[in-house]
Amino acid sequence: MKLPSVIPPVFRGKAGEPPGIVAVARVDRKTKSISKRLNTGEIAVIDHSDLDRVSAEELIRRKVSAVVNASMSITGRYPNLGPQLLLDAGIPVIDGVGHPMVMTYSDVLTGARVPGRRVAIIGAGGIGFDVAEFLLGDAAESLEPDAFLRAWNVDPALVTSGGLAGPPRADVPRPDREVTLLQRTAGRPGVRLGKSTGWILKARLRQAGVRMVSGVSYTRITGAGLHYELDGHPALLEVDSVVLCTGQESERSLYDELAARGIGARLIGGADLAAELDAVRAIDQATRLAVTI
Numbered sequence: 001m002k003l004p005s006v007i008p009p010v011f012r013g014k015a016g017e018p019p020g021i022v023a024v025a026r027v028d029r030k031t032k033s034i035s036k037r038l039n040t041g042e043i044a045v046i047d048h049s050d051l052d053r054v055s056a057e058e059l060i061r062r063k064v065s066a067v068v069n070a071s072m073s074i075t076g077r078y079p080n081l082g083p084q085l086l087l088d089a090g091i092p093v094i095d096g097v098g099h100p101m102v103m104t105y106s107d108v109l110t111g112a113r114v115p116g117r118r119v120a121i122i123g124a125g126g127i128g129f130d131v132a133e134f135l136l137g138d139a140a141e142s143l144e145p146d147a148f149l150r151a152w153n154v155d156p157a158l159v160t161s162g163g164l165a166g167p168p169r170a171d172v173p174r175p176d177r178e179v180t181l182l183q184r185t186a187g188r189p190g191v192r193l194g195k196s197t198g199w200i201l202k203a204r205l206r207q208a209g210v211r212m213v214s215g216v217s218y219t220r221i222t223g224a225g226l227h228y229e230l231d232g233h234p235a236l237l238e239v240d241s242v243v244l245c246t247g248q249e250s251e252r253s254l255y256d257e258l259a260a261r262g263i264g265a266r267l268i269g270g271a272d273l274a275a276e277l278d279a280v281r282a283i284d285q286a287t288r289l290a291v292t293i
C-alpha cells in the first residue's frame, strides 16, 4: 500500500502556539523496524493491517504520541488486540491514510491528482484554506482582470463609495464541489490566517458554501469516507476524496547528496524547517546567508 509522501500528522502553526500534535513523524513499512527508531513523543507512521498486540505494546513502550496507519488496524479478518491497547494507553490511531481516495495538497496543487466532487480537507490552516479556494475558485479571476472585478463587484469607474458596487457576487459560477474543511483544534477555523488576506479567503469559502468542522478526532478513512469523532460521538463524512493539508517534510535530497560528497552547503527556508507557513523566515535566512558568503 502506498504511504502518502507528505507526513500527515505533523500539524502546522506559528512557533509557540501550534495546534494538534506537533512531533517528529517516523515512517516505516515494518512496525518492528520503526519501533527501534522511535523516541518518546514521536509519531509512528506505519503500514500494518490488523495491528497485533506485540506491536502495539512496543509502540506503547516507546511512548509514541500518535499512530498513523496507511492500512486498517482492524480489518475484521480476525480479532486483534493492538488498536484497543493503543487507545487504552491514550494514543490516538488514525487508520487508512493509504486509502486510494487520500491525496496530499501537493498532489492537488500540482494537478497530479484531481479530487472528486465531495472533498474532505484535513487541516484548516493556511494550506487547507488555499486548497479549498483552489478547488472552488475560478482560475480566471487570477488571470483576467474583468473576471476578478465581476466576482468581487468592484466598480471599475470607481464612482461608488469604496470602489465597490456591492457585496461579492453570489451568482458567479463555481465548480460543482462540496468541500468540508476539518481541524482537530477547537474554535473557529482560519483565526490564524494573515490579517491582510485571511478575510478574503474566509469570504470566498463562505460564499462557496464550504462547511467547517472544528475539534474533530480522526479515526479512519474507508471507502465510505472519513470517519471521525466529534464531542465523543462517531461521525462519517461521506466523501470521494480526502486531501491532507496537515504537514510537510523538508526536501533535502540535494543537501544530503552534497554533504555525502563533502561539499559544504547550508540549509535555509523550507529545507531547514518545513513545519510552518513562514515565507518571511525563509527570506530572512536567505538574505542573512547571502550577505555572509
Ligand SMILES: Cc1cc2nc3c(=O)[nH]c(=O)nc-3n(C[C@H](O)[C@H](O)[C@H](O)COP(=O)(O)OP(=O)(O)OC[C@H]3O[C@@H](n4cnc5c(N)ncnc54)[C@H](O)[C@@H]3O)c2cc1C
Residues within 6 Å of the ligand: 126, 127, 130, 131, 194, 251, 254, 268, 269, 270, 271, 276, 277, 278, 279, 280, 282
Ligand atoms: C499552499 C501553500 C500556501 C502557503 N502560504 C503561505 C503564506 O500565506 N504565508 C507564508 O509565509 N508562507 C506560506 N507558505 C509557505 C511558503 O511557501 C514557504 O515557507 C516558502 O516558500 C519557503 O521558501 P523556500 O525558498 O525555502 O522554498 P520554496 O519556495 O519551496 O523554494 C524551493 C525551490 O527550490 C527548488 N528545488 C528543490 N529541490 C531542488 C533541486 N534539487 N535542484 C533545483 N531546485 C530545487 C523547488 O522547485 C523550489 O522552486 C505556503 C505554502 C504552501 C504550500
